Amino acid sequence: MRILIEPSAEQAVSRTVGLIAEQMHRNPASVLGLATGGTMEAVYAGLIEAHRAGGLSFAGARSFNLDEYVGLSGAHPQSYRHYMQDRLFRHVDFPRGATHLPRGDAEDPVAAAQQYEARIAAEGPIDLQLLGLGTNGHIGFNEPTSSLASRSRVTCLAPSTLEANSRFFGPGEPQPGTAITMGIGTILEARRIVLLATGAAKAEAAAAMIEGPLSAFCPASALQMHTDATVVLDEAAAARLT
Ligand code: F6R
Secondary structure (H helix, E strand, O other), X not given: OEEEXXXXXXXXXXXXXXXHXXXXXXXXXXXXXXXXXHHHHHHHHHHHHHHHOOOOOOOOOEEEEOEEEOOOOOOOOOOHHXXXXXXXXXXXXXXXXXXXXXOOOOOOHHHHHHHHHHHHHHHOOOOEEEEOOOOOOOXXXXXXXXXXXXXXXXXXXXXXXXXXXXXXXXXXXOOOOEEEEOOHHHHHOOOEEEEEEOOHHHHHHHHHHHHOOXXXXXXXXXHHHOOOEEEEEEOOOOOOOO
8 A cells, every 4th residue: 555645635536637647647538436525535636626627537537426415416416426526527538428327316226236246347457446434434325334344235334424514415304214225246357546535523534444443333444455555644733553
């Protein structure tokens, strides 16, 4: 695991944007694995800026997102498809049909997760998988005690994740408790992984991921087994490292 510690969240974000841009320059036909969440908003803003400046194109790329809420269609404002359209896809030049997320509104979510896994296997491997970090150590929606060998499937969100993500839902707006997520085993098959975590709230999970034991209690610790994983932290998120 390569650990990059930047003085501020802004610098950690621009380091991450730089790593993605570098990947796209090296291989314009890259398959990107993408994440959602608050941390990624600034990353996508940075990618849009680089695209508009003229140096970064996704015209030859494809993408697979980590996860999607079960029960939400892509048109729902809280769906991750909507998040991605709004924060990245509609501003850059991915070809039509080249961006993939699990089908949250599928009649049979279990089958939809298996189909998603099969599609990644057929179109992958993912060249660069971008990850955020849950305060409980989750990656994607692989919550603590997920098998480190898990594949894409339907998962139940942990109470702490529901609490952390409730800020994205309006008062009285129903918040899904289940999601389709890539598995940890699926994530580990990416050629390269870049995880970004910023802020003091991530410090404990970051320390467990990097210095703790390899354990299903901290799903992100699975990155210890990957041969090309880069973790980008700001100083606040790195504060609990020894
Ligand atoms: C979402 C995802 C999650 C988030 C994590 C951190 O696609 O994969 O694992 O990356 O929950 O979320 P934020 O950035 O909101 O703290």
